[in-house]
Amino acid sequence: MSDAPPEARRRAADWFRELRDTIVAAFEALEVAGAPGPFADRPAGRFEVTPTRRASEDGSDAGGGLMSILRGGRVFEKVGVNWSEVHGALGTRAQAAMAARGVPGMADDPRFWASGISLVAHMQNPHVPAVHMNTRKFWTPHAWWFGGGADLNPCLEYDDDTAQFHAVLRDACAKHPPLDGENRYEKLKAWADRYFHIPHRGRARGVGGVFYDDLNTGDWEDDFAFTQDVGRAFLPAFVPLVERRRGQDWSAADKHAQLVHRGLYAEYNLVYDRGTKFGLESGHDANAVLMSLPPEAKWP
Secondary structure (H helix, E strand, O other): OOOOOOHHHHHHHHHHHHHHHHHHHHHHHHHHHOOOOOOOOOOOOOOEEEEEEEEOOOOOEEEEEEEEEEEOOOOEEEEEEEEEEEEEEOOHHHHHHHHHOOOOOOOOOOEEEEEEEEEEEEEOOOOOOEEEEEEEEEEOOOOEEEEEEEEEEOOOOOHHHHHHHHHHHHHHHHOOOOEOOEOHHHHHHHHHHHHOEEOOOOEEOOOEEEEEEEEOOOOHHHHHHHHHHHHHHHHHHHHHHHHHHOOOOOOHHHHHHHHHHHHHHHHHHHHOOHHHHHHHHOOOOHHHHHHHOOOOOOOO
């Protein structure tokens, strides 16, 4: 199936919104279930939902979305689950970035449309890993593609948590054919390892996952179905880890390790993350773009 706007775009944007709603409900259920420890007596955390708006240079409507953030909960210290659907014309820098990625014709017709969900969770208990997930679709008059992935970012690593997270993502990839002749999971795992590497620290920001961008195999339906499978895999991959670790005792040293690791996460998102750069350069709501930053961090 070829990409047929606006119908194909509408399907993708609606599904990303549904995924956002499902995850928000699941995370609030984790808050209601709670965990023993210093935050057990707090009220269950709830998401604060704020509509976001994007304006074109001439002030006309250019889309927006929902910024959903839960702060200071029993289980989550800060988690954002944002959905957006934006459109308009890319500025000069964004056009150049697209051209550098091989998108043709941007200087002649810089129109674009994009929709997706972006999630980052920072946890109260240092034994529960931080996590990131996003799925998205991008359209220009000259090209379309899907992107996304999920990666786990523990400050205190557990091999069984890492193995379980990767196993669920591997199963999601196994439903779809190889990419460029390579096993899909192995290809996207290696891509995540490269993408989430922090050059100035000489290390990864976590224990990886899967990552992909510019996905256009020519089969719109399968590319969309794969993106949906990555999104659906997130809760089965992550929620069992939360349930396993949320009641585990921690020390002051554990909390210190968590805050230092958050500094690493912040460095990556501000210096290297492609989504952060695009969001700021395309004029999207800065608070929504920067929701991924932790509420508190330390540097050694």
